[in-house]
Amino acid sequence: MTDVILAVLARRETAHAVLDAAVCLGGLAGRAGIIVLAVHAPLSVGPLAAEALMAEAGDVEGARTRERRRIASLKSAFDAWADGARHAGNTVQWVEAEGEASDIVEERGRRADTIVIARPLPDDDAVTGHAFGAALFHTERPVLVVPRSRSAAFGRRVAIAWRDDARTAKAIIPALRVLGSAEQVFLLAGVRKGATAPGIPGVLPDHGIHAELRILPIGTDVFGKLLLATLHELGVDMLVMGAYAHTPLREMMFGGVTRYMCEHADVPVLMRH
Amino acid sequence: MPRVILALLDHPGSANGLLAAARRLATLAGGARINVLAARVPPASTILSTEEVLTRDKEARLRAAEATRVAALKAIFESWTATYGAADWRDVEAVPQEAVVEWGRQADMIVLERPGQHRHATAAGALPAALFETDRPVVAVPVQPAPGFGQHIAIAWRNDPHATRAVLSALRFVNAAASVHLLAGVRPGAPEPRIPEILIEHGIAAELQIIPLGKDPFGLSLLARAHAIGADMLVMGAYAHSPWRQMVLGGTTRSIIAHADIPVLMRH
Numbered sequence: 001m002t003d004v005i006l007a008v009l010a011r012r013e014t015a016h017a018v019l020d021a022a023v024c025l026g027g028l029a030g031r032a033g034i035i036v037l038a039v040h041a042p043l044s045v046g047p048l049a050a051e052a053l054m055a056e057a058g059d060v061e062g063a064r065t066r067e068r069r070r071i072a073s074l075k076s077a078f079d080a081w082a083d084g085a086r087h088a089g090n091t092v093q094w095v096e097a098e099g100e101a102s103d104i105v106e107e108r109g110r111r112a113d114t115i116v117i118a119r120p121l122p123d124d125d126a127v128t129g130h131a132f133g134a135a136l137f138h139t140e141r142p143v144l145v146v147p148r149s150r151s152a153a154f155g156r157r158v159a160i161a162w163r164d165d166a167r168t169a170k171a172i173i174p175a176l177r178v179l180g181s182a183e184q185v186f187l188l189a190g191v192r193k194g195a196t197a198p199g200i201p202g203v204l205p206d207h208g209i210h211a212e213l214r215i216l217p218i219g220t221d222v223f224g225k226l227l228l229a230t231l232h233e234l235g236v237d238m239l240v241m242g243a244y245a246h247t248p249l250r251e252m253m254f255g256g257v258t259r260y261m262c263e264h265a266d267v268p269v270l271m272r273h
Numbered sequence: 274m275p276r277v278i279l280a281l282l283d284h285p286g287s288a289n290g291l292l293a294a295a296r297r298l299a300t301l302a303g304g305a306r307i308n309v310l311a312a313r314v315p316p317a318s319t320i321l322s323t324e325e326v327l328t329r330d331k332e333a334r335l336r337a338a339e340a341t342r343v344a345a346l347k348a349i350f351e352s353w354t355a356t357y358g359a360a361d362w363r364d365v366e367a368v369p370q371e372a373v374v375e376w377g378r379q380a381d382m383i384v385l386e387r388p389g390q391h392r393h394a395t396a397a398g399a400l401p402a403a404l405f406e407t408d409r410p411v412v413a414v415p416v417q418p419a420p421g422f423g424q425h426i427a428i429a430w431r432n433d434p435h436a437t438r439a440v441l442s443a444l445r446f447v448n449a450a451a452s453v454h455l456l457a458g459v460r461p462g463a464p465e466p467r468i469p470e471i472l473i474e475h476g477i478a479a480e481l482q483i484i485p486l487g488k489d490p491f492g493l494s495l496l497a498r499a500h501a502i503g504a505d506m507l508v509m510g511a512y513a514h515s516p517w518r519q520m521v522l523g524g525t526t527r528s529i530i531a532h533a534d535i536p537v538l539m540r541h
Contacts (some may be wrong), residue, residue, distance in 0.1 A: 001448050002476040033474060110434055111471040140438070169378070170408075203379045206277045206306070 002091070003032040006112035008105055008135060010039075010128045012070070014118035014148050015077035021146040021154075021268055022116045023085045028155045028178045029114075031089040037108055038074045040098040041067055041127055071096065101127045102134035109139035114174070114270075116144045120262060132262075136243050142174040142272045143243070145262060154237040154268050159186040160211070161227060161257070164198055167242030171272035175240040176207050178270065185211040186234055188227060190218040224260025236267060243271035276305035279380035280360075281312070281373050281399055285345040287386040287416050292353045294414040294422075294536055295360075295384045301423045302446045307360040308380060311346045312372040313339040339366075370402035377407040382446055387413040389531055400530070404511050410443040410540045411511075418536050419505055426450045427504035428479065429495055429529065430457040430466070436510030437471055439540035443508050444477065446538065453479040454502055456495055458486045492528030504535065511539040 007022040009015045019036065026032035078094050085092045097104045109115045115135045120128070135143050155178055162168060172179075179185055189198050197215050204211050214234070216226050231239060244258045261269055280295040282288050292309070299305035316335035320327055343364050354360055365372055377383045388397040403411045426447055428440055444453075457466050465483060472479055482502065484494050499507055511526050530537060 001444055004474050033476060035474065110438070111474060113475075173381075201379075206308075206379055207381075 003029045003114070004112040005029075005032045005034045006105075006108055006115045007034055007036045008109075008115065008117040008131065009036060009074045009077070010101075010118065010131065011121070011124075012073040012077065014121070014146070015074050016081070017146050017148055017150050018116055018118050019077065019081045019085070020150055021144060023081075023088055023090065024153050024155065025114060025116060025144055025178075026085075026090045027088060027153075028181055032113075033091045033093070034085060035093045035095055035108070035112065036078050037095045037097065037105070038071055039101040039104050039127075039131070040071060040096065041101070042098055101131035102138075105131045106134045106138045109135055109141055109143075112139075112141060114142050114144060115139060116146060119145050119147050119265065121148065136271060137273050140273070142171065142270055145265070145269045145271055147266045147268065149266070152237070155182055157184045157186075157234065157236050158182040158238045158240060159188050159231055159234065159236040161239060161241035161261075162187045162189040162198065162201070163242065164201070165242070167244065167273070169201075169203070171240055171242045171270065172201075172203060174272065175270050176203075176209070178238070179204075179209050179240075180207070182209075185209055186236065187211040187213045188216055188230055189213065190216050190223055190227075192218045222256075222260065224257045224264065227257065227261070228264055228266075231265075231267060238267055239265060239269045241269060241271055243273040276302050276382070277380040278302070278305045278307050279373070279377050279383045280307060280309045281369070281383065281385040281403075282309060282346045282350070283369070283386050283399070284391040285342065285349060286391055287414075288346050288349040289353070290417050291384060291386050291414050292350065292357075292360075293420070294412065294418045296357060297418070297420070297422060298382065298384060298412060298446065301449065302382070303448065305381070308376065309350055309360055309362050310372060310376050311343045311362075311364040312369040313343050313364060313366045314368065315366050318368050370398040373399045373403045374406045377403050377409055380409060383407065383409050383411045384414060385411065387415050387530060387533065387537075390416055404539060404541045408541070410446060410538055413530055413533070413537045413539065415534050415536065422505040422536055423447045423449075424451045425502070425504045425506070426453045427482075427499040427502065427507050428453065428455050429507060429509035429525075430455045431510060432457070432466055432469065436512075437469060439510035440508055441471065441475060443538045443540045444475075447506065447508070450506075453477055454482050454499075454504060455479045456482045456484055456498055458484050458491050458495070460486045490525075490528055492525045493532065495525075496529060496532055499535065506536050506538060507533060508538045511541045 005022050005026055007018050009018055022034050026034060082092050117132060117135050120132050158179055187200060191197050200211055200213055216230060278295050278299055280291055295307050299307055316327060316332040319335060350362055383403045385399055388400055468479055468481055482498060484498050
């Protein structure tokens, strides 16, 4: 049985970072089957009056051309990367699908073991944003959120943003295999003033993982900011955390720390909703 | 990364088989640490507090009976570790279904005996609790599991994404199987299913076996077919009866667990 990693490509600027991260993650798991997915937007022409249709035809054609170019640029990034990925012991597959990106990412993502996707950028279009939300909240899979810049190999110094709840436990279990090959594991626990500091959860020592506990005070500053500063200070190259939505009804409204880390983290973050 | 297998001992008559199965599963998983748990049932949990009074005498008797049972388990455990090497022993006074959830959440897999094999077994409630409350794969083991089980896997197939996921994550623990068969129930006239994409993507070469759904209970036809093809382990997604009563096993799951004479690896 091979682990399946779904690498979701949306923009040329982030494609290399996503592909490299997929190979690095595959290496941590042993080897993997990496499926690289690019989704075409469906360009349907609405039911318009004939003259409006004439005027729109040029726009639609322009949009189609742009879409073709985008997919071609993603494919060329894939082609440049594929041999190296195969050489590292992985199997790789290019998949182009047409339709709603969020639906396709959800369906394909559920079949994979881990999803690798780029961190959202401020100028992402709505389709890319929805696909990201679908990956994080609707696939029930761990998602590796990759920063835009091509990062070096990760997984040597790993931090876990610890919270004593089921969500964090869910994030840790799939990450255990990654943690096993880490040189140093930090457990970062936010603690309110006056509250007692948590201990190291039993699941880590039971799996032979030695983690160093660091307490971060909650309440003085934006917690995400403090978390990020601590990652830098400790030289952490990967973060593991639960992904929170604010309410079940509006899953797309990210929880505060989740949103902050999605927007600012400059190391890959393995999240699990 | 060493994995952790939690073995819940219950009846002394099943303990040797259960420990052997835990050890076999550790080998299949590519090495694992085995934590062995025995739960002494607290006297207060055995009575209906509104109907009965727990006299001091009765409490002492119940506690002594549990202590004797667990001492027998401990003796089996110790002679087993003397032969096969280290494993961790834990015994606690706790309701078994609560103990298995607490310790099971920290393990990667839970092994327990198939319920209904002994009268007065205490762990009958432990199986659904382990399945539905720990989010871990659970293996129900018959009294005498075949020594080298896990080479010929039969998957009780149901085509729904959650079941598929459950089966897949369970399969991770029996990676080196020599053969994998997919047993799918099909109604007369319904189109034949195909090997699903997700298995192909994960590099699992499975052979499809169609079981016509008819008047026989599906669980029994499935077990008969598993026998016919020489399967030595069954893998399936486990179902609750309804979302409101999570702790009640669905009909097929229940009949398979009740009758299986090979280890059944389940995941909710």
